[in-house]
Amino acid sequence: MRIDLHTHSTASDGTDTPAELVRKAADAGLDVVALTDHDSTRGHAEAIAALPEGLTLVTGAEISCALDGVSLHLLAYLFDPDEPDLLRERELVRDDRVPRARAMVTKLQELGVPVEWDLVARIAGEGSVGRPHIATALVELGVVPTVSDAFTPEWIADGGRAHITKHELDPFRAIRLVKAAGGVAVLAHPAAAQRGRTVPEKAIAELAAAGLDGIEVDHMDHDEPTRVRLRGLAAELGLLTTGSSDYHGSRKTCELGEFTTDPEIYGEITRRATGAFPVPGTGGVRL
Numbered sequence: 001m002r003i004d005l006h007t008h009s010t011a012s013d014g015t016d017t018p019a020e021l022v023r024k025a026a027d028a029g030l031d032v033v034a035l036t037d038h039d040s041t042r043g044h045a046e047a048i049a050a051l052p053e054g055l056t057l058v059t060g061a062e063i064s065c066a067l068d069g070v071s072l073h074l075l076a077y078l079f080d081p082d083e084p085d086l087l088r089e090r091e092l093v094r095d096d097r098v099p100r101a102r103a104m105v106t107k108l109q110e111l112g113v114p115v116e117w118d119l120v121a122r123i124a125g126e127g128s129v130g131r132p133h134i135a136t137a138l139v140e141l142g143v144v145p146t147v148s149d150a151f152t153p154e155w156i157a158d159g160g161r162a163h164i165t166k167h168e169l170d171p172f173r174a175i176r177l178v179k180a181a182g183g184v185a186v187l188a189h190p191a192a193a194q195r196g197r198t199v200p201e202k203a204i205a206e207l208a209a210a211g212l213d214g215i216e217v218d219h220m221d222h223d224e225p226t227r228v229r230l231r232g233l234a235a236e237l238g239l240l241t242t243g244s245s246d247y248h249g250s251r252k253t254c255e256l257g258e259f260t261t262d263p264e265i266y267g268e269i270t271r272r273a274t275g276a277f278p279v280p281g282t283g284g285v286r287l
């Protein structure tokens with residue numbers, strides 16, 4: 001069984017539509033894929049409708065949180081998408097992304113970059129708008145050669161010249177909301193230092209005590225010593241450990257299934273979840 005529990009579609013900052021993503025997941029030989037768009041469940045219906053036979057979809061979202069000024073991402077799996085409190089928070093975070101991205105465009109203009117909001121809005125399409133869309137605009141304008149070259153202090157990295165923080169949830173509250181909606185909460189790439197500051201181990205211990213189910217260990221942004229350290233921490237704290245690609249289509253280099261999750265851990269995630277069931281692919285249209 002090959003299980004990839006973290007991917008993005010055009011419902012946030014990935015470049016594949018949800019339908020394309022599930023087809024590619026099946027082609028990549030995956031048995032289970034989770035769709036975890038930033039602060040959004042909008043891609044789920046399309047992914048389910050296009051789900052190939054033999055592939056199971058785990059519905060999810062990656063929720064933007066911050067603790068003591070440090071951004072962290074909470075992967076939420078198999079929660080009830082209609083649960084009103086969590087839904088309201090997802091909408092708040094997602095809606096705030098628009099004025100924030102507009103303000104970042106204004107900052108870039110002040111820095112002399114000829115970027116217009118319309119371009120960023122076109123690139124984001126229906127998806128919840130984020131820095132990768134702005135980065136793509138900067139690539140199109142020839143300001144930087146690649147998307148990741150925009151994530152520098154000169155441009156839009158955390159604390160960069162044109163960076164503006166977005167509305168983010170308190171992770172303790174986010175965990176409570178995810179669990180109340182019947183979901184399972186896993187801290188995404190907890191030690192991805194190249195993205196900016198990361199939360200200390202003490203904070204992970206506090207999140208574990210507050211109900212966090214697991215941490216993502218096998219991830220492209222963790223080197224081997226980091227993975228060893230995180231596995232030790234997870235064992236100490238009684239946390240599940242996952243592995244996943246964090247696939248973003250052509251906006252990042254990682255391929256579907258490049259990292260995977262142990263089937264036993266996947267089984268435990270599905271046993272803990274009460275908000276939704278994994279959806280087995282039938283190959284037919286079912287909405």
Ligand code: AMP
Binds near residue numbers: 130251
């Ligand atoms: P935002 O949620 O708008 O603050 O944007 C954060 C997103 O930017 C993350 O979810 C990643 O997908 C992406 N990102 C962060 N750092 C990098 C990087 N160095 N290169 C490419 N994408 C990145």
Ligand code: FE
Binds near residue numbers: 008013038132248
């Ligand atoms: Fe992303």
Ligand code: FE
Binds near residue numbers: 062073188189
């Ligand atoms: Fe993330």
Ligand code: ZN
Binds near residue numbers: 006246
């Ligand atoms: Zn992600």
